[in-house]
Amino acid sequence: MGAGKTKGRRAIPWVVLALWVGVLAIASPFAAKLADVQHDRITDYLPASADSTKAAELQERLPGGETTELVLVYHRDGGLTAADRATAQEQVTRVAGEHALTGPPQGIPSEDGTTLMYPVASNEPGTDEEKRDAFVDAVRQVAHGEGGLTVEVGGTGALATDASEVYNSLGGPLLYTTVAVVAVLLILIYRSPVLWLVPLVVAGIADYLSMAVAYGLNQAFGTSVSGQSSGIMTILVFGAGTDYALLLVSRYREELRRIERPYDAMRAALRGCGPAVLASSGTVAAGLLCLLAADLNSNRGMGPLGTVGVLCALVAMLTLLPAVLVLLGRRVFWPLVPAYGSTPKARRSLFAAMGTSAGRRPLTVLAGGAVLLGALALGALNLPGTVKQQDTFVDTPESVAAMEVLARAYPQGSAQPIDVLTPAARADATLTTIQGVDGVDSARKGRTGEGWTEISVTASAPPQSAAETATIERLRDSLDGSYVGGASAQQIDLKDTNARDRLIVVPLVLLSVLLILGVLLRSLVAPLLLTAAVVAVWGASLGLGGLLFEPVFGFEGTDPGLGLLTFVFLVALGVDYGIFLMHRMREESLRGAEPAAAALTALRTTGGVIASAGLVLAATFAVLTNMGLVQLVELGFVIAVGVLLDTFLVRTYLVTSASVALGRRVWWPGRLARAPEPEPAREREPVVG
Template sequence: MGARNTSVTRSRRRAVPWLVLGLWVAALAAVGPFAAKLAEVQHDRVVDYLPASADSTQVARIQDQLPGGETTELVLVYHREGGLTAADRTVAGEQVTEIAGRHRLTGTPRGVPSTDGTTLMYPVASNEPGADEDERDALVDDIRHIAHGEGGLSVEVGGTAALATDAAGVYASLGGPLLYTTVAVVAVLLVLIYRSPVLWLVPLAVAGVGDYLAMGVAYGLHQAFGTTISGQSQGIMTILVFGAGTDYALLLVSRYREELRRFERPYEAMRAALRGCGPAVLASSGTVAAGLLCLLAADLNSNRDMGPLGTVGVLCALVAMLTLLPAVLVLLGRRVFWPLVPAYGSEPKARRSLFAAMGSSAGRRPLAVLAGGAVLLGALALGALNLPGPIKQQDTFVDKPESIAAMETLAEAYPERSTQPIAVITPAGRADGTLARIRTVRGVDSVREGRTGDGWTEISVIAKDVPQSAGETATIERLRHALTGSYVGGPSAQRIDLLDTNARDRGVVVPIVLASVLLILVALLRGLVAPLLLVGAVVAVWGAALGIGGLVFGPLFGFEGTDPGLGLLSFVFLVALGVDYGIFLMHRMREESTAGAEPAAAALTALRTTGGVIASAGLVLAATFAVLTNMGLVQLVELGFVIAVGVLLDTFLVRTYLVTSASVALGRKVWWPGGLSKEPDPPRPERQPEPV
């Protein structure tokens, strides 16, 4: 009877992995149609990134409702170095006439020559595409096809619509190249880490399944709650799935390999591995998700909507790595580790590891190591003072597209005037009074009334100062102060709102992130000192990573500005992901302390046993974010660089040296006020028997 029950139990255990695999196949079949539609709802218009309450957002929304939708603003720039000829002006006029004949323009384009005679610009506006991005891009492409020069005459198509089309082209290129590059980078690192021709495929394939599931869930969020899907947020979601998912896989596979030496059957070894590292993985993923969800408190759309999408990526990676990965590994058995197969009952080769040596040095002089590391991080953080100022529109691309080249030509040929309109939306019944008031505002060069509809009138204002200069910014502020009940928008106003809202979001989101992460750590580690130590460490890493960015962005990369959202986004990601690794280390340290090890021995054992896994995970995560540095937008390059550098600092300096040194120096106080902070009671002497 006992043998029969044992056989039934084994059969059930063999069926569990197949059942999990079947559930995943059903889940992917269910979300497949939705995942395929995610690209259809991706939007990268400026209005999708703007703060919901800003003037410029209201302008963009009202423009969508006016007859013909949002106006497509373009500028045709004809330029010859030695001066335009009569033939050049004839060519320009013929091409503009052809454009007017093929497309519905809001007015007759009139050429504006430059003072030096080298440049002729034609402002062109059309309501033909409305708010549809594909139609806008088609209009810009067709105008670029018509407007061309030869024989030394250069023709460039710029303006807000052309700039949006060029930006959309960069975002469209993120999907495929970013995914392929991420997969390639993770594959190479897994091959080097596992030294197996087969094993690396398993976590990589499972991460791909998790990414597909995340795409389907993200589409569901968009349909249910209207969550904005942008190229940036979708790219970050993919990176988190592969980066965080591979980290969880590394921790699980490492513990599974360890348990295979203790258990004969893979199923039992996997159960032990999940019991051992499952709580740490759940806690770390929960911390990352909580940190990202704090972005919901942001007012900037691009920040706020990145929170749910990032959380979806982390949670889908977690579910895949704690269910699908164990099932596949159990079904494949020990042979998946070939040629380094862990045999049952064997002992791993004893060798002096790098992390054992690092732990020994930290254990001998903990205070000296701690002080030296703190000084180094503080010195690096000073580099943040060298960060470039807020980035301007023309500096957002790594490689200069045609729209930016047109802006530079205009800035050089027309230094005395603005070539970018400021949009004013005012109630239709007050249009005349608004026009009169605008003409009295200092800094205004010209005013033109545009479309009227749905109770609103659009007015185009040209400032005397060049776009995105201090003078134009002052003019926009004066317009907003003078025009009560009207909205002032346009590209330059959008930049002002982005700067203001990012400053507001930092003041709101940063304290919420710190508080939520600290509360989770207190509940997990059952103390106060260890959570404060981890949070302080990741904040120091963030400051040092920003400082390194300040040392290289301008002098080395040649960037002219810093994205306003860099500080907040890098803070959220580095704090959430950095605490992630701290949980791995502290969880093992607590496990050793609970088993009776002395504080110093527990800290060094935790570093020796988890250091390799944390280092591998840190390399993978840093490499996935470093993929962003190969993208075509400066803000993505800056974000990827700061996060990658921060993860490496956290992995190889803070986790290995500083946290370990602090734990050794504090001893049992690191767990204060929990039970582990108290000295154990001395053993009672054995009672001697009384003599008879």
């Protein structure tokens, strides 16, 4: 009977391994197709209900589909020569001969004679991103200068192509960089030539599975997949997955010292840390799913994909990782093998020292930390305004260089059209109304189809300036039943929609996190404490961004969605570590430890694991700072800094100090909030002599 039971236990890890092989075989064809459904069109990043989105969708339905708009910019510092103008005319004529343009290009010279621009528009690519990029590249091959004549291709189409190049580069470089960073950290943490490889390989398998599930969601529910959302999904798989692995491996090592068989030790480890891992992943998933309430397409799509990444990491780390570790046995820890019956070498713990200082003067530490976080949060007042489209690149691509030349050469005009989509039956009346709007320089009717007419409007003010914004607002106020779109209108809608999404998503995230924490910790005070701590971290991280983005990094603006996305990630991921700490604190309290002792023991036993996990997660998000778009760099910076603040300041000092100061009240109104009743004194039995 005993031998059969042992044989059955030995078979379980092999069964789990076989099941994963089967799952991967099924998932493989779907994972490979995720890149085919990834799109980075402007409508994938716009608000679902905004005017500019409706305009872009209607443009796709017009004859020829979506219009790709370019501007060929010819410039010579000392002034264009006759030969330069002839070169420009020759090249533009060649472009018109090789591609189907919406109209003959007309050159517009600058007043100072240094620049000549040719707006070019084509419906040839339609909505196909690859065709758009091929069209832009073909035009760039034709448009070139020499001998001091610079020729650059700008416009919204060229900007989209340059942005697409950055997003397409996210897949490979982001994955390889993330894997390399996690590998280095795991080697340093485990100090083993083999152990680091196991969670890394399992995380890679979880990432592959998440790609298949993401593709399935796209096919079943139409979930949007963009370069940004798929990149964040990969980061979450490796970051969160490695965190769960660190917690499990740490507990498994602990159990191997007191339990002889690896299988039984792993069961004990899963029982010990499983609830905390499940709760933490559930908190992250719930927080990310709140993004489904957002109106911004990119945010709403990121919610399901981020959740898929976290849950795939969870399943892999709680099934595949334990199976592999059990099959490899104790030797996987070589050279630091945890022998049965051994005790770990006693070392002075940094976190024990930190806990002692926090426990000695809890109120002083708490007040000092609160003042520091508050002071850092004030830096958010210095955050630059909304980033302009041409300022979204870390390095200046050709499209941005072209727009900068245009801004200098045509300071009073706009080379970026405003698109108005109006019912065809009212096209003439709409055109007359537009021409009478203050701030409009010119307007002309474009394509007609599907009952709609496109009117191209040129403002008298530079693109994305306050004056052009006012012109767009006046157009929207003056036109009923028409939609005002274009690049500048899209930026306005992005800013407005992000403000609206914050009012809806932030309360949902806070409520979902508080509910999960309340159920897990059986308390109202502890969840409020943890939530307040992570909100303070978010404010301080944004404040650091305000102090560094423009003065140090030279960024001209911030993405409108930075506040919302960083809030969702930092609150959900920050509470993650709070769960690890408070869950262990609750375990110690249930064993009868006094509140202060329980808090300090929890910090001493989990501090090292939480620190390692925080370093890994911060490093994975820091990978985004190496990408070529300002919004990704800012997102990665704020989240990485926030995770480090949470790990080494808030979780170690402030939460521990607050727990010591509150005592049993931290568990109110649960039973742990009440002092244990003293045992009744036993009556002494009479002595029989």
